[in-house]
Amino acid sequence: RGGGGGILMGWLTWRQHRAEAAAILTVLVALAVGVLLLTLAGSGMLATLSRGCAAGVCTTNFALFFQSGLFEGWTLVMVAVIAVPVVFGVFVGAPMIARELEHGTQFVAWSQGVTRRRWFVSRVGLVVLSSVVGAAILAAIAQGWFAVQRDLVNSNAVVGGFTFWDGFDIAPPVVIAYTLFALALGVAAGAALRRTVSAMALTLAAYIAVRVPLAQLARWRYLPPVTARLSDGGQLVSVASLPGPSDWQLTSYPPTYVDAAGHALNASSVNRLLEQCSGGSPSAAPTCPSALNGVYTLLQYQPASRFWLFQGIEAAIFLVLAVALLALAYRLVMRLR
Secondary structure (H helix, E strand, C coil): CHHHHHHHHHHHHHHHHHHHHHHHHHHHHHHHHHHHHHHHHHHHHHHHHHHCCCCCCHHHHHHHHHCCHHHHHHHHHHHHHHHHHHHHHHHHHHHHHHHHHHHCCHHHHHCCCCCHHHHHHHHHHHHHHHHHHHHHHHHHHHHHHHHHHHHHHHCCCCCCCCCHHHHHHHCHHHHHHHHHHHHHHHHHHHHHHCCHHHHHHHHHHHHHHHHHHHHHHHHHHCCCCEEEEEEHHHCECCHHHCCCCCCEECCCCCCEEECCCCCECCHHHHHHHHCCCCCCCCCCCCCCCHHHCCCEEEEEEECHHHHHHHHHHHHHHHHHHHHHHHHHHHHHHHCCC
8 A cells, every 4th residue: 555655656656746857957958058068168268368368468369268258158147057956946846735735636646545754755855856966967067167267277276266155146055055945945835825826936035135135245254254454555464365366355345444553444545545646656655645554455255265165164054045935835845735
């Protein structure tokens, strides 16, 4: 009886989700092929620019790459990879339970000796596992290309090149966590609302409401940022604290000015004083008004060494939320009448 129920559930899960599975597979294959083609074409183009790069020409050469259709194509692929988790949540996770409850077809399985627990685990487990594996493979391919592009661009000291942090949202750990969270959110929304369209809308809105604020407002605060101080004229107070090319610089415009005690100063007043600085030779610091003595510019950044730690922190946040949502969905299904 138990074995028959398991076979029945596997067959029903495949029958009901084979269209979604085919669509997901098609999207993943298309994106993977696109990423691989861009990897081959982009690597060749960057390598050619690298070999022909002379002093003062690198920036111009790589600017051509950034303005090319190749780079635009890569940008679209990056956006697609970032969108994959929420697409799974909306079109796979949300209808998974909601469609059954909306039409009452879950009672067919329950009347065939399949327990609610097995019904829930069979439906959710297989789809979640396959979606996560697919997203992880895609993220690994995308991250591999990003690493090639980043290393070739940065090896030529191009100002404004890529850092580890620019590829944060497509790294495998967080993509897997985002996908699991989106699917769990869809399953929970479907179990709570019991309406497919409503569950899809709620999944999309809730995913954006959680994902965007965490990325924009919370991510850089996972650990206190490192602070570097620059004196007037841009002279370093501590070379050891200078952010490197792979660090995530957080300071935005206008800059923050402080005095020797660390008290904030009026940016407009400091800028007016800085405008009075003389040029000086390239090897010498400019001559500035004495009022700028003891005035410092604060630079805050997250070191590149924290990249994978931050990946783990953010992935853990979304995994905890996913587990909580799946537990909620399970509880709702167990209480169905």
